[in-house]
């Protein structure tokens with residue numbers, strides 16, 4: 158696993174937070190540094206993932222699709238088969254173990270696609286903790302099914318209406334909550350970003366993905382993969398998929414960012430490619446941020462709420478700078494096409510975030526030889542995107558059904574009111 | 578300049594540069610000075626002000642639309658520090674706009690514009706330490722923050738680099754909500770005093786004359802910021818200045 162130097166990865170990372178948050182972060186760092194030297198802790202974590210989330214997740218060959226594309230053999234690491242439907246739960250289960258050790262009774266989280274919020278709500282229900290989830294008001298509209306389930310699970314979901322009303326603002330608001338509640342509350346940060354030790358800690362838990370992938374590849378392919386491809390929002394599933402291969406120089410590591418509508422400012426969330434983001438210090442850490450000359454963080458866009466973020470993991474910023482990780486991007490249109498292709502050819506429904514990894518991976522596979530192997534990290538399943546996909550492929554029966562369902566729901570609400 | 582230890586309490590107030598407009602800032606500052614305020618923070622608006630509550634967050638968003646920026650803040654300070662030579666202006670900013678400007682150049686330009694000190698909530702003392710010789714040469718005081726949960730060891734480290742005054746965050750949380758000035762608070766202030774001879778500025782939750790009365794004799798400076806910006810937002814800069822005058826009278830500080 159990659160290790161920071163005092164919280165830094167090259168020039169990126171660090172801990173730039175209001176003084177009030179420092180004690181909790183150093184406490185967390187001390188605890189993390191101790192636990193990761195203890196092999197029984199990793200075993201405890203892996204057992205929990207197995208019992209509760211069905212790990213190890215399979216490595217699935219895409220035989221039909223690989224033949225159709227005519228390049229490398231494509232495999233999927235099936236993080237979509239986790240409980241809660243995405244890789245986010247790995248990190249949350251790990252941080253749950255830390256919360257239990259700290260004895261804190263409340264957790265907070267930011268969420269974009271709602272997968273991290275959902276995983277946090279699940280963990281809180283299971284451990285009997287209070288949970289507050291901050292989510293951009295626009296993301297609530299985009300990912301309502303996850304909001305619905307978080308609330309059913311007993312979490313409080315707070316819509317954030319400032320700024321661009323997406324993940325960046327949700328993270329700001331979670332930091333504000335934490336400044337007031339830090340003595341009793343743990344902040345379950347959902348990606349490999351934020352102040353140290355979060356980037357390293359989240360990557361540590363997510364590295365379970367590549368540790369499994371490595372063994373599975375050796376067994377199923379008889380070799381290490383030639384390339385591993387993952388989508389990059391904050392960077393946690395990518396770091397999870399890359400971590401165990403960092404020293405295997407022959408394994409190409411490719412991160413696919415959200416190309417959105419175009420390369421124009423505000424229409425994408427690309428931070429790792431040249432002429433996009435610049436070094437900056439905000440939200441507690443130093444990384445490449447989309448920003449203007451005055452250092453104001455910029456607007457982003459992606460069809461996938463989970464990739465619609467202005468910064469990126471300081472570890473990935475560093476690994477891109479050193480050339481170890483190759484950045485790529487996929488546009489909204491390429492993403493919906495890749496979504497459809499996987500669904501129709503292999504019977505798997507991917508999340509829109511993960512479909513960026515598919516789009517980027519398919520493109521690369523086509524240029525490779527049939528004796529080569531490419532693994533795409535399928536970070537999540539697409540159930541949560543039912544409304545977005547319905548929009549991407551419009552059909553009259555969907556709004557008609559929604560109208561009928563809205564009427565039925567309203568009748569039930571009205572009847573409940575009368576009975577009261 | 579900054580008060581000395583045990584000087585009578587004085588109020589520090591606030592401007593968000595560009596809120597409601599750049600022209601209005603000048604008028605508002607003149608109003609504050611007329612009302613008797615001699616310490617004024619000029620806040621560079623930022624897209625992601627994580628230590629601020631809703632009042633200042635919203636003021637930042639408004640200010641960014643009207644042209645608030647680092648450059649505008651330096652220009653404003655150059656003007657108002659000439660217009661009001663008996664007032665001291667303090668640069669308040671989150672780190673990124675200053676980092677993008679270039680920290681060393683920013684410190685030089687801020688001192689040249691007439692700033693006497695700086696408050697940068699997300700710049701920890703470790704980051705200030707290498708700049709201390711330059712800042713001392715420029716006479717630009719890093720006003721560092723301590724919080725109720727800051728350990729003694731760390732308060733000592735902060736006190737070593739702090740200049741001008743120490744900003745004592747009164748309670749947990751962000752700006753804009755009431756604080757209770759109870760026994761715990763007084764014990765906390767006493768603890769900080771053990772580490773520094775600098776005057777103390779109390780910030781977060783100072784919202785009324787009663788708060789100022791409670792702090793008189795306890796601290797040298799009280800930061801009256803969010804509430805003032807609320808006055809400015811709701812009733813305009815002239816009324817806000819009048820209210821400030823009344824506040825100082827009610828608190829027996831004029």
Ligand SMILES: Cc1ncc(COP(=O)(O)O)c(C=O)c1O
Pocket residue numbers: 243244245269270271272273347348349388389390391392393394395462463464508510511536537538
């Ligand atoms: C399914 C899925 N994949 C990927 C992401 C992006 O996050 P990260 O880059 O941290 O993996 C998200 C975030 O919400 C997600 O839900």
